[in-house]
Amino acid sequence: MKIELKHLEDLALGSVFLATGGGGDPYVPRLITEQAVKQFGPVEIIQPDDVSDDAYVVAIGAVGAPTVSLELLPSIDEAANTLRAFEQQVGRQIDAVASFEIGGGNSLIPIAAAAGRGIPVIDGDGMGRALPEAQMMSYAIAGVKPTPAVALDYDGNITAFSTKTTEVYERHIRSLAIAAGGMITTAEHPMSGLELKRSIIPGTLSFSIKLGQTLRENRGSARDMLEPLQTLFSDSIYGECRLIFAGKITDKATRIVGGYDIGEAVIEAFSSDEKPLKVSIKNEYLLARQGDKVVASVPDLIVIVDYETSAPINAERLRYGQRVAVFAVGCPDFYRSENALKVVAPRCFGFDIDYVPLEQI
């Protein structure tokens, strides 16, 4: 299968749903990827199982503040040049690229990179959603080291990283992004085909395209969207999909702590006898509670959509008075392993509760 121009709009839409409120608006990444595919042609997409064990793969994407990229626009060859800089740094050719985060704009950047560099993109990513920190990536959880890594800024300045831990890599890469105008592209987490197979969340790229298509073709009330979504999710690595609430945002307060947008949104039911739903935010929607009862929690996906159109709403754009519906979706099994829950369970985000899988609530 090839990723063509016509797939990118659906991919972008699906990626906002999977971003669970984070990930940034994929509009500009979509435009630049469209230009890259127009100029360099469609991109071959390969299944992780079809990658040879000794192939050399890197994850690629943009790091920084999505707000900044609304002014400091990406360039058509930025992602491909990041790969070239990486190859020069390690002295080895890359066989394929993967996304580190399917949620938001970074679902598209690997396609722009693959198009410009003339190599395939792998069907899968390192999160199956959006998550705020590098150590939460499936690659990191499975033991893949983030470095050697290379970052490129808007002017083509190259910075190479060789760090001892994923946490230190995360700190350094964020600092560089701030110093380099707020947005950089990085090639990181180099791995063999064998490592890729045990660390990637498979199938999410083609799934996001299908998800976007479903949202587009059934555009309308969230209640009518539930059935097509359940059909789609039940036949995927995600499984369960529930419509957990519908109502109006009556309060939303966030503040920035350590670079993260932290806060809470309160949603009151249209018919006011139901208890309001409280959604906790740390860039992404992480926890949904009704009174003391947890309705859904990270690493399962919590998605807030516009009630009338079912268009997913980014946390930055969520505000008082909006009419919304809230979906909860089970996360891929990878994130329910003991190893993964060490870094993505609710406690890792400061919530004093145990993780209970969506299906058991």
Add this chain to the structure above:
Amino acid sequence: MRIGIDVGGTHTDAVILQGDKVLASTKALTSADVISGITNALDVILDDSGIAQSEIETVMIGTTQFTNAIIERRELAQIAAVRIGLPSGNGLPPMLDWPQDLKDALDSETHMLHGGYLYDGWSLADIDDAEVERMIQSMLKSGVKNIAIASAFSPINAEPEKQVASKILEAIPNAKITLSHSFGRLGLMERENAAILNTTLLPFADKVVSSFLGALKKRQLHCPVYVSQNDGTLMSADFVRSYPALTFASGPTNSLRGAYKLTGLKDAVVVDIGGTTSDIGVLQNGFPRESNVIIKIGGVRTNFRMPDILAIGLGGGSIVSADGSSIGPQSVGHRLVTEGLVFGGETLTTTDILVASGNADIGDKSKITHIAPETISNAQATLHTMLDSNIDMMKPGGKPMPVILVGGGAVLVTDGLQAVSNIHRPEHAGVANAIGAAIAQIGGEAEQMVSYRTLPRKEAIKQVTQIAVQRAIDAGADAKTLRTVDIEETPVPYMDESSTCIRVKVIGELTASISATANNNSEALV
């Protein structure tokens, strides 16, 4: 005393206000030349009220002429769009995502130059004089005169835009230039789009403003003239010659502001029921609640803030199913007067149901005696349920709220609504837009991205407020009356903890002494 005029695509409405009191109002047809529509409306209200021209202190005009020109792709001038931001954005030229027919209508050329700034004030790249010179040569060749310039982070530092503009003006002295930073907000592509749409309307704006002033002069109205903007504030008529795009959303804004003035209700839901749709908006503290989604004008993404309006397919011409269980969104629209049953037509509409229910006497009642009583009661229940559930969704809280009904279709609402505490049907509701224009004040707005680490919060807000104040004064405000109505601080995620977007809005009264033609064109441009 003030005159408010609303020049729409179909109707030109006018009112005379003395304080809060409507002395006279009228609805006339908009004429092709705009002028005679206005003079006709003026004749009626001056005549009805018996007010002398000399007693009129100001005239306020609201208009959808410029929005319609963009939507209908007419009266659009040839333009050049200049982006300053390379090496960033290479491969993403201006107008990339515009509808092709609009691009064609503009006969556009685009240029990309090195330059601009980063969020923290660091230079993105130096301006390349040779590159600028090559661009000017190409402009001289194509003969383009209307030019939009946008540079990266120009709301923080507009020098690159100004620098390139002055070079262009040296070579093309009669060029008309729009600089994107005058449209404030962050978001380069959206701000640039606003500047391009503005630029392509500049010759038409000249024509329209001259028509407005000409019509008033014909009726011996020599007082200052203002035009209403998107946010319900005013700009002097001559300012519109440079910034026509600032009128894009003034229609719905004036309608909501007029509803506020007619009822005095600061917090209410406003339902404007027309022939095809009901537009539901919300008044918060007397001003429209703004939508926070990207607003498209004629298919182009812009950074304008527009009122949050929920449009549902329910109006006086909406088609009713045979059993009355469903209404709209299809409508016979303006053909109601021939296709509705009471007018001898063959389509069952909401107007027929209204007449059949005995709540109105329109058309020929004998044509609807065959409608079953269940159909009538079903259709009435359907109509009220549709409005109820949609009003409920627009309300900011769970409690019932007052609703103001305006528009010709307001008569369709015959029963109470559950989501509503009180239904208000103000007199003169048909000319709410003209009233909204007449009561507008002068405002100014500015937005900047700052770091509280380098600039203390208090200082930063003061700095942004000063820019907003200067904009308000430029637009014709009396500096002494200006007050800050809104300070919005949005933290910027993934950056250092003190990075924040500050937006400040100030509003004040009109300068009493300002002359309608006192503003100089070229001053407003660069």
